[in-house]
Amino acid sequence: MEKAYQPQQVEDRIYQYWLEIGAFDAEVNPAKQPYCIVIPPPNVTGVLHMGHALDETIQDLLIRLHRMKGYEALWVPGTDHAGIATQNVVEAQLEEEGLTRHDLGREKFVKRVWEVKDKHHRIITDQLKRIGVSVDWRRERFTLDEGLSRAVREAFVTLYEQGLIYRGARMINWCPRCGTGLSDLEVERELVPGHLWYIRYPEPNGGPGVVVATTRPETMLGDTAVAVHPQDERYKEMIGRTVILPLMNREIPIVADDYIDMEFGTGALKVTPAHDPNDLEIGQRHNLPSILVIDRAGKMTDETGPYAGLDRYECRKRVVADLQKQGLLERIEDYQHTPGRCQRCGTVVEPLVSTQWFVRMEPLAKEGLAAVDSGQVRFIPERWTKVYRDWLENIQDWCISRQLWWGHPIPVWYCNDCGEVTCTREDPTRCAHCGSENIQQDPDVLDTWFSSALWPFSTLGWPEETPELDYFYPTSVLVTGYDIIYFWVARMIMMGKHLVGKEPFSEVFLHGLVRDERGQKMSKSLGNAVDPIELMDEYGADAMRFALCQLITHGQDVTYSPDRMVGARNFCNKLWNASRFVIMNLADMQPVALESTQLSLADRWILSRHSRMLAEVQRQLDGYNLAQAAEAIYDYVWGEFCDWYAEIAKIDLYTDGDNSRRKTVQTILHTLLDEILRTIHPFMPFITEEIWQRLPHSGETISRQPYPQARERWRDEEAEAQMSVLQTAITQIRALRAELSISPGQPVNVTVIVPDEETMSLIASQQQAITSLARVEELNLATAPAKPPQAALLAVSEGMQICLHLPERLDIEEEIQRIRREIDELEKLRKRSVKKLQNSDFLNKAPAQVVNKEKEKLAEFDRDLQRLWDQVKLLSSISP
Template identity: 55%
Template sequence: MPKELPKVYDPREVEDRIYDMWMKSGGFRGVIDPERKPFTIVIPPPNVTGQLHLGHAFDETLQDILIRTKRMQGYAALWIPGTDHAGIATQIKVEEMLRKEGITRYDLGREAFLQRVWAWKEQYGNRIIEQLKKLGSSCDWDRLRFTMDEGCSRAVREVFVTLYQKGLIYKGSRIINWCPHCTTALSDAEVEYKEKPSHLWHLRYPVKDSEEYVVVATTRPETMLGDTAVAVHPEDPRYQHLVGKTVILPLVNREIPVVADEYVDMSFGTGCVKITPSHDPNDFEIGLRHNLESVLVLDDNAKINENGGKYQGMDRYEARRAIVSDLEALGLVHKIEDHVHNVGTCYRCGTDVEPIVSAQWFVKMQPLAEEAIRVVQDGEIRFVPDRFSKIYINWMENVHDWCISRQLWWGHRIPAFYCENCGHITVSREDPDRCEVCGGPVHQDEDVLDTWFSSALWPFSTLGWPDKTPELSYFYPTDVLVTGYDIIFFWVARMIFSGMEHMKQIPFHTVFIHGLVRDEKGRKMSKSLGNGIDPIEMIETYGADALRFNIVTGNSPGNDIRFYVERCEAMRNFANKIWNASRFLMMNLTIDSCRLPECLELEDRWILSRLNGLIAEVSENIEKFELGIAAGKIYDFIWDTYCDWYIELCKPRLSYERTTEEKERAQQVLCYVLTELLKLLHPFMPFITEEIWQALPHEGDMLMTSRWPQFREDLRFPEEEQKMELIMDAIRAVRARRAEMGVPPSRKARLILVTGQAETFGQGKDFIRKLAFASDLDITDQAPEDLKGLISAMTHETRIFIPLAELVDIEKELERIEKERRKTEQEISRLEAKLNNPGFTAKAPEAVVAAERDKFDKLRSLLEKLDESARQMRQ
């Protein structure tokens, strides 16, 4: 027999208990089973510095929906969890902690500092994992990975050595993005561009031994200290006479050549370009072509270095002001224009990034990009939605070499060892104790690898690679990657080319892209705006199910969503609706199984056929990653079709007046439909569905591992669906008409139903009587001859007449209508005068005027309805 549910659903009491049951059952484990097809997802590893935010909650909810569905569909489902070491963020966090102690990492030394970081990670690094469990994430926690655990570290070293030996990793001096705050190099993908107001300075450079000068334009005057040439187009007639000559670099008084290069755009500005090879990527290439000197003028903190003369030690922006002032004093500022331009900023801290020349480690991207582009173009990997594949391909076709070295201590240290005698670089899988060429002593490179280098290997390093493990053979390639569009270049692209290079297989067949979670005004959530929402607070207040259903309902792939706290309350109400419906059923249950009876009533066939269609549609929606649409359909069916209609239709069959057989048939269908609905809803709202399912008659241990509902041909009843819809339309029409007139349900009235479908409506006679609040019901094919005193409601197949006197006190209703009519006329007159006043219509904002006109039209419509109601009553 089913157990009784408490009167009130309390998610705080239920959720931890249910999750503990799931954990103890082992139901989350992904087990190799040759008899079943695998389905694998790897979690985008959150930073160990992080705590759950709404973006995480959204991303993990979508993955959990997919993995729970596939688990119920019989797949060997594996969801691999893990965290990322987050090189820059974690090091900054620990250094901040050290500053409070009055020390720096240099006071501790590298080894002692790393011990402190590991200790911090052990204490705080798994906080987000516990929060993911609160959300209901059904990961295989026995397989929890970390990008710096022993297995991942071995994979990282194997990849670095392999790519180095193939000539795909090299060390060289190139222009890189440098963050002066984080004091490390950044890859192109780690730079965010923001439009900022500034100026364009036009500066005069005197031509040596001449009264002539050239004018160059720059947005960064401070870099002129590192200029080593001025470039003009070789075909520009204005400057051909200057090519090969030199100009005097102002303030520095260094002679620099005038070179001809086709890179220069003759039509832009003056046609003269200052060349600073150490501080601009295009200038760097020109410098290589013309064998120009490269002069670095900024240090790691973006202060002027020893090459900057009297400006040494100044911050870059302080130096900018001083340089412009000195140039103005010398009469060398031609003009200054206001200028808005894109400034590269660090994705981590927001500091303006400096392009500087630096000796760094790089991955050659062009050879790796070819296969990564092909597998998307050929459809081996598809993006959902497809528009992101074009963005991906465009980026990959224009990708630059990837700067992978970072000037940090926390991370995978680069396995390159420098000979102190001959300078040879040894790159090997094991740490060497001497130079492989001369036998001299060696020291390891101080830098570590970009965090994304290790996470690029995530789909296969988490399954045991480089070892050929059974898990790797069975679960790779993974199936779906779920991620936001903001890290397509950071992570998705790198996983694809890494999978093709090292596994010779795609890492996943589908990239399911979702948008960002924004606040109710459409703004990105941030600390500066103070509009962030803690999902743990939402869970504690409304329950994890309400938060999950709020996030997913209405979502469409690739599009941002707005988060409304009030919708969490609405979804909690939905949870309560399911709970109360389940309690009603259980209070009436006398059966111990939910098998369908052989004899089905009209309403049974209708609900089963509708459920059958829902199962097919929801299954297809999930397969197409239309999770928001699927959630909406389940919501509507449970609330409207099952609770508000079918339960009400069945209530008379559960009464004491019916036979035991009649009551049990109703119970069986009610129980069967509810059980199937709980299965469909489970991936979206796992806690409440599991709790209710455990209380219902059921087979098996858990809803989580029960069988996903199947479409059944024998439960298709299209004719019964059509009949019930006709009956329900009639009931709706009567209810709507009564609601217009403010008639309470307790006041019953006789109905005359005129239709050509008498047989159908005859089958629904009891339903109409009960749900349309009828004292009596006549079904006929002829309308009454005398319509006086009757009001009507209409559907496509019927017209329903109701004696007005049985619904309302006509005299009182006429008084009410007249009172409302006078009030409406007064408001119409006021608005009419306002809208005829040119002073208002000409001066008020267009939206305000439009709103007043709309209000006027609605009041006119209301007046017509009031007149029509009064006319009908006087008939």
């Protein structure tokens, strides 16, 4: 074995091996319990980032864990066509060539998108394999493939037939750059500095009229009213009268509406029903006409007279200038406002009334709420439930049509003769209403999230009643970031309940987002994105995975930390070398039955600690506390198995003589290492497989071995307590050595004065461990009240006095000072303890157990202090 673990020599080979033996293949298997995760499909727009690495690591951990626990574990891989995002990538490429998608035409353009999809799909697949994902590649899906397209079609037609999908003219968000309508979720709002323009609308008779305040003066060209609050004393007289809309010279009414905020601006609101959702509602309440003044390209329409054809921002400047010229611009204030921007391209969206397809969400939202209220779906961490609920309780209809070319076509045909709509599961050749063949399909495509919403069941074969769907659905858990609760999680739950009749998963584990070292969200545009591939090149996939697991705490964002990578890489190496040590000493192993063998203190102790660790890992994993589970493993492996047990084991391994001890130790080392590897495997699959293959084993792969379980019979409180005393003694001797910088090569003599016979026999039986681990030449034992030897360094702990003989070089004054410092520390603790025990409230109200513990502590402090003072006296008496 190499002296250091070299992941690059291992990972590829191991992954190929797994594929060869079908280690990740899952089948419908009634003999086993199913455990299923469907991957949140990465977009084929780009490459995987740290957020994916985190997401996949968690899922792989859960899948591998359950596979080992005996479940039929299926992880379904796949990718998402990511409609608008992918289309934009290709459009950006074309732009560099000086072309638009219209220059190419729809067919050629879509062909080009497929090429981009293929390229990114290859990259993503390679990246996933590097991470070590144990997905069943035979079952990979793509949101635009044939089966999923059928699912989309079925879902659309079903919802249409049920009246839950409808076509209508409604206010939507329009992105002038992408040239498509968007759903509310795809609009991001950001506070930016702007202005509030105060514009006077005079009365027809030349009276002063009213002053309105607006952040978007260009929309005034489409105003059809001014609205005031009915209780507003300032305007009571004006209600029902008219004012002249400047520039357009249109006479518009003043209406009263409760919606108006009297505090904002002048309390008078210009009403533009065609370009503001609130204005639209006011318009509907007062039967106001709606005048479209901004078109889909962001240019002014013919309705705007002299401004027709101008860009909306150019028009804003001209309107302001013209108002100023006419003396109707009263003033301009600085004002922070939040214009909506297209999530994908950043362009300021235009709210406008447009005919689109919508999903009626209210009935579906009820099903979504019921799924959570009934406990069918549980969020982890629990607090996200409220976020989910709040959204569903205030749900708006979902605009699902997109004026794009990349995506699922809308399965609707319009009849050019009778004007009716035909929506069917198979492509129609004639109108379902009049039989005319003069029909044409809707040119639009569906929101990419529509197909995503079906993912957990479409990937399992729905709408076919496949055995997979029957067996694996509902899936076990969904693992994703909290940023797509609305976009994806909620919609999957609703669609699953409604279309399949069952919730798509019983648990949702929501993790945080990955941020850079300064806490900023990682993104390509900011240039702070860390490439997981580079990390894996440098530290190895296992190290990256383990580091990510250590960083995952419930729902909290994860700050990328290279230090963690180093720590995890070192842990890999530690595991590698501990294994190397065990393997080197296993050549002549003849396993013994541990139950019927005489075990040493260290043996009993490590078996107990091992079992305790397994229980803790289990407990933490059950609660999705991955960081705590990882910590439990780390602390045990490094701090107990390596630091203590392996060191003590060397005594038996390297000492000739008692062959039965060697056999026992070999058996324990092998047994525990095997279980350690299996316990860590879901976290660090590659290194554990590599080592496991080099250990005596049966079976093809560690990934299909049973997951270790804690053994109650290995628990040994007595061994743990005794070992603790031994560890204290050794640590104290080491500390005394360090105090005087005695090099490890230099042996020392030690006297341990023990408080009782029990400790005496304990220490006596562990002489070898002490002399070996603390590098002691001669170990003397005495029972209190023996006097410590003169001129010795003294430490006091667990009732023991540990004296390090140093007859020649000891500086007595310095030693007295050192002991006094120790006394000061103890004294502080003693005082606190005394104070507590003098408090009658504490004695009366605290549980007896706590009080007793405090009393014991105080007794120990007193005893230790006494001995330290004795030593000071002793040293003082011989001081020159």
